[in-house]
Amino acid sequence: MPESGVFGFIYRVTDVIYKLAWSNILWFFTSGFPLVLFIFGDWIIPLALFLLIGPPGTVALFHVMSVWQKDGDLSVWNTYWSGWKKNWKRAYKVVDVxxxxxxxxxxxxxxxxxxPQSVLKWIGFLLFPTATLYILTSVTLLPLLVRYPWKxxxxxxxxxxxxxxxxxxxxxxxLSLGVVIVTAVSFMPPLAFFFSASVTAWAxxxxxxxxxxxxxxxQKERSESLESNAM
Incomplete structure (x- = not known):
């Protein structure tokens, strides 16, 4: 593997593209394909199908990203299925809920x-921040799931x-992911197909x-500070 220079740079870029695309394809054909049905205006059937088959592959995708960012190199295929087998039971509990x-x-x-009632509309002032916090929690939920055996x-x-x-x-x-995905869907739909899920999981x-x-x-700085103060 080239380590430096132009060829090294090209290798690293193509390696990143390959891993993102390959992991996204694995996720789509094992978990994400029910979401295509949203295009036809229905949401109950694709949602039910995703709840049935989607969680293990989605968590496996995050397992790939976690191992990749930690170790730097991996076999996408082997790591994906390893994460699938390791986490599929917890995936259903967490993702479906x-x-x-x-x-x-x-x-x-x-x-x-x-x-029509104005009283009910005021409830939206409580639901909107709740939904915002729900979306924010999604940023760290699955990355933590593949790292720690928490309930x-x-x-x-x-x-x-x-x-x-x-x-x-x-x-x-x-917000950055939203802009990237909307732009890809609007102007380059094939990129959205090959990269949207994997780029989201990576980010x-x-x-x-x-x-x-x-x-x-x-924590290390605090521990070192306490040790130095104790001396």
Whole structure:
């Protein structure tokens, strides 16, 4: 493998593109294809299908990104199926519950937005920040799932705390992803097909890793400070 120079640069770029595209294709054909049915205007059938087959592959995709960012090199195929087998039971518990909560929030927002009574519309002022916090929590939820063997409540609580305590950077990641994906869908649909899920998983994993690394540094500095004060 070329390490430096022009050929090294080209190799690293093509390697990143290959891994993102290959992991995205694996996710789509094992988990994400029901979402295509949203194009036809229906949401119940694709949602039900995704809840049935989507969670293990989605978590496997995040497992690939976690291993990739930690070790730097990997076999996408082997790592994907390793993550699938390792986490499929927890994936159903976490992803299905989280998606169902999201659907309930969306339905509530639609009902409140179309309600004729002004009293009900005021409820939207409570639902909107709740939905915002729900979306922010998604940034760290699955990256934490593939890292730690936490139960559902502990996982969601820690994901919420990490995302909200780093509100600006988590929001920036979400907005940047939104702009990239909308642009790709509008002008380059094939790119959206090959990269949307994997780029999202990569960005969420990267953001979570940054937060955890920062926490580790602060803990080490605090520990060293306490040790020096004790001497």
């Amino acid at each position: 989280y998606v169902i909560i999201g659907v309930i929030l969306v339905v509530d927002l639609v009902v409140v937005a179309n309600a 559902l409540f502990e996982l969601v609580k820690n994901a919420f705390v990490l995302s909200v305590s780093h509100l600006f950077s988590s929001t920036a990641v979400l 969420f994993t990267w953001q979570t890793g940054r937060i955890l690394d920062k926490i580790d540094r602060l």
